[in-house]
Amino acid sequence: MSVTLPLGETEISVSLPDCDVTVAEPPGGEAVDVRDAAERTAADPYGPELARLADPDDIVTIVVTDVTRATPDDVLVDVLLSELERAGVPREQVTVLVGLGLHRPMTDAEIEAGLGEHADLAINHDPDQTVRVGSVDDCPVEVHERVADADLVVSTGMVEPHQYAGFSGGAKTVAIGAGSESLIRYTHGPEMLANDGVRLGRVADNPFREAVDRAGDEIGLDFCLNVTHGPSGFLGASAGDPRSVVQELATVGREALSVPVSGSYDAVIAGVGAPKDANLYQTTRAATYVVLGDRNPLREGGRVVIPAELPEGAGEGAGERRFYDWLSDAESAAALYEAMRPGYEPGAQRAFVVARALRDHDVYVTDSEHPDVVEECLMHARESVEDAVDPGSDVLVVPDALNTLLVHGED
Known part of the structure; x- marks a missing residue:
C-alpha cells in the first residue's frame, strides 16, 4: 500500500x-472562504463590534501569530484594519506585533509573506521589552510595551489542537506570544504540565487554558479574530470575546479532526x-x-x-x-x-x-x-x-x- x-x-x-x-x-469538515467568514464574524461578534470599541484617537496594537502558525494573518489584519478605519482610527496609529513568545524573530521576507501589504506596520516581539500589567496565581503577567501602552488590544489566532492549552488561539496569542518568560515559565512548568486536565484537545476544566485566559484579562485583550482549519482548508472564523471564540472554534475543530482508533x-x-x-x-x-x-x-x-x-x-x-x-x-x-x-x-x-x-x-x-x-x-x-x-x-x-x-x- x-x-x-x-x-x-x-x-x-x-x-x-x-x-x-x-x-x-x-x-475534515467543510472549507470556507476565509475573507468572507472573517468579515461575517467581525460584523456579528461575541460582544461589541470592533468599530464600536474603538475611538478615532486610539493607539491600537494588533498581536498576530508567527511563522509557526499557518494563520492567514494578511486577510485577518486587513479585516481588522477595515473595522478600525470604520471607527475613524488612522492606519498610522496601529502597530502589528508578531507574537513570537520565545521563538526566533521572523525575517523581513517572512513578515511580508505573512502580512502582505500590511507588513510595514509589523515589528517582532522582544521578551526583554515587557512591562508588568498584573498577575495570575502570584505569577507576574508581563507584556510587550506596545501592548501595555495601547488603548485597544486586538489579536488574531489559530484555534488548532494544542498539547497543553487543548486548543490554541484566543488570549494565548497575546499572553504567551507577546509576553515574557514569567508566564511561560509558570504555564509550561512541570507542575502545570503534569496536571491531568492539561491535555490535547481539552478546553473545559484545563488549568493551562484557564491561566492563559486570565492573563488575557489582566493584559486587557479587547477583541480577537481567530480561524480554525482542517484537512479540507479553513473551516470557520470567530470574533469578539476570546473565551467564546475559542469555545466555538474548538467545537468546530474537534468535530472535523477526531478519528476513533x-x-x-x-x-x-x-x-x-x-x-x-x-x-x-x-x-x-x-x-x-x-x-x-x-x-x-x-x-x-x-x-x-x-x-x-x-x-x-x-x-x-x-x-x-x-x-x-x-x-x-x-x-x-x-x-x-x-x-x-x-x-x-x-x-x-x-x-x-x-x-x-x-x-x-x-x-x-x-x-x-x-x-x-x-x-x-x-x-x-x-x-x-x-x-x-x-x-x-x-x-x-x-x-x-x-x-x-x-x-x-x-x-
Missing part, C-alpha cells in the same frame, strides 16, 4: 508492501509538513500528540515515525536552543524526565514532554537535513520512512498528525 505524506512544502510517497496499513483520516499498532507514521517541520522543536509535537493524546494507539515497544525536513535543525529561538541543550546532554529519556521534574527554563518544556513520551516509545525522524541533530536528541534518524518501519508491522498512518485527534473507538 502506498500513502502520501507532507514533507516541507512538498509531498512524498511511502510504500510499505510488507505491512498491514491503516490510514487515520479525520472527517481501535486496537494497537507497532508504528504510527505521523505527517507534519510546513511550517511545523522547519525544526525539531516543532516537529516533535507529532510524537507527543500521538503518545500523550486522548488515545495512544501504540502497543508496548511501538514507535512513532515522522518525515520532516528540519532546515533549521533543532530550531533557532531561545526556547528551541534550550530544548536542544536538555535533550542533547541527557543520557536517557528516563533520566532527563527525572532531572527536569524540579523545574526548567521557559522553552525547555518541549524537552520535558518529549522525554515523557520517549520513556515508552522510540521516535524516528526521516528525510531530514539534520540527522545528526535528531540523533543527538535521543531520537533516531533514518533516510526514509521505509527504513524506519520493520517489515510485517501493523502501521497506523496519520497524514496530518497536528490536525488529527486520535480518540477512543470500540475495541
